Amino acid sequence: MTRRVACVIPAYQAAATVGDVVRGVRRALPGAIVHVIDDGSSDDTASRAGAAGAVVLRLGRNEGKGAALRAGFDRALANGSDVVITLDADAQHDPAFAPMLLAGLDRADIVIGERARFGTRMPMQRRLSNALSSAVIGLCAGCRIGDAQSGYRAIDARVLRAVDPVGDRYEFETDLLILAGRQGFRITGVPVPTIYGPPSHFRPLADTRRVAGRIWRRLPTPLS
Numbered sequence: 001m002t003r004r005v006a007c008v009i010p011a012y013q014a015a016a017t018v019g020d021v022v023r024g025v026r027r028a029l030p031g032a033i034v035h036v037i038d039d040g041s042s043d044d045t046a047s048r049a050g051a052a053g054a055v056v057l058r059l060g061r062n063e064g065k066g067a068a069l070r071a072g073f074d075r076a077l078a079n080g081s082d083v084v085i086t087l088d089a090d091a092q093h094d095p096a097f098a099p100m101l102l103a104g105l106d107r108a109d110i111v112i113g114e115r116a117r118f119g120t121r122m123p124m125q126r127r128l129s130n131a132l133s134s135a136v137i138g139l140c141a142g143c144r145i146g147d148a149q150s151g152y153r154a155i156d157a158r159v160l161r162a163v164d165p166v167g168d169r170y171e172f173e174t175d176l177l178i179l180a181g182r183q184g185f186r187i188t189g190v191p192v193p194t195i196y197g198p199p200s201h202f203r204p205l206a207d208t209r210r211v212a213g214r215i216w217r218r219l220p221t222p223l224s
Helices: 018-028 045-051 065-078 095-104 124-141 157-162 171-182 204-218
Strands: 005-011 033-038 055-058 083-086 110-115 153-156 187-192
Touching (some): 005 018, 005 045, 018 033, 018 045, 045 055, 055 065, 065 171, 083 157, 095 153
Parallel strands (some): 005 033, 033 055
16 A cells, blocks of 8 residues: 655745755655645745745744644644655755655654764764764663654654654654654664755754753653
């Protein structure tokens, strides 16, 4: 049976790149519905996404990446999607690799696009934080996670119906992995290019604190 695929792209102030991302996804996955969730942008993000062929949902104000993903997941599930692929609007995820993530769902329930840490342009600080967070989140989830910070993912719709991640910003993606792993869903990864482009909207202090707080609350408790 052919799986119904939806792509969810959270976007904020991404007018310069979102059109190319949408067109790339449509080339890579011709049958997929592409949802762009415009997270309160003040630029032309919504109009350029729509012109490229996406179904656009505009949030009234900037609510955060987690809130945008949640809204996109709700739309995809309401439309009967069997699989949801997430990627960012800033062109740091190559849409050409989406079929590889989709194929990985033959052996898993979540497939993460794993970026190489060494021999790439990834800054040393990001390499260290990526490795540490992936190890700790894997500990919380009860399984190996190779790149917990990657937002390039293919997710079986059963996962999205079963888990209820907490948070409206980047901690939402962390919580999704932890809850999915704890419920026995299989998580794996496939290699994707490490691409760095426009500055991220990740706020180093505030968002790191949010992610760390979510990990802290999900740490396994020792048996008494």
